[in-house]
Amino acid sequence: MFHQHLPRLLRRTLPHIHFEVYPDQASSTDASRAVATSQVALPKSTCDTVYAQPGYESSVANLAQVTVQDDTVFGDDDGVRQLGSVTGDITSGYTVSLDVGVDTTTTPTGGQRPGDDGAGGPGRTPPSGPPPGPRPSGAPSSR
Numbered sequence: 301m302f303h304q305h306l307p308r309l310l311r312r313t314l315p316h317i318h319f320e321v322y323p324d325q326a327s328s329t330d331a332s333r334a335v336a337t338s339q340v341a342l343p344k345s346t347c348d349t350v351y352a353q354p355g356y357e358s359s360v361a362n363l364a365q366v367t368v369q370d371d372t373v374f375g376d377d378d379g380v381r382q383l384g385s386v387t388g389d390i391t392s393g394y395t396v397s398l399d400v401g402v403d404t405t406t407t408p409t410g411g412q413r414p415g416d417d418g419a420g421g422p423g424r425t426p427p428s429g430p431p432p433g434p435r436p437s438g439a440p441s442s443r
Contacts, residue, residue: 306342306350309359312366313373314341316382317396323404335406340384340398341374349390 309315320334327333344363351359368379388394 306347306356309347309351309362309366312362313371314344314366314368314379315347315363316341316373321400321402321404323406323408327408333408335404335408336400336402338400339373339382340396341368341371341379341382342384342396343386344368346386346394353390 306315316339318337318339320328320331321336321338322328322333323335344366347359347363350356351363367375368383369375371379374382382398384396384398386394386396
């Protein structure tokens with residue numbers, strides 16, 4: 301459990317929170333022990349409520365341009381696997397839940413993708429070229 305302020309929305313993706321999974325609580329102080337890294341998207345209705353508060357004015361227009369289906373991160377499955385369930389309210393705060401299956405016996409990779417050699421980590425040269433795999437449906441063309 302942790303506390304998080306909802307960030308302003310700067311780009312065309314649903315507001316989301318990144319998280320890491322560790323094999324046990326004692327390992328959570330060492331990022332190299334992470335066995336999984338992912339993110340949980342926040343439902344648009346919750347974001348609409350939060351962004352109606354003072355300080356989020358610039359996020360309202362940005363959020364109006366985003367749908368789950370067009371999102372370049374969460375749109376490939378319409379948010380089914382990464383869209384959180386939210387309870388609570390603006391006054392007392394929200395709790396975001398997402399069931400994630402994780403094999404905690406996985407060898408820690410410090411958040412790297414399977415087969416990643418770690419290039420691009422702190423002090424290293426980032427990988428060149430586009431990310432591996434097919435372009436998500438609805439992703440803007442880079443050409």
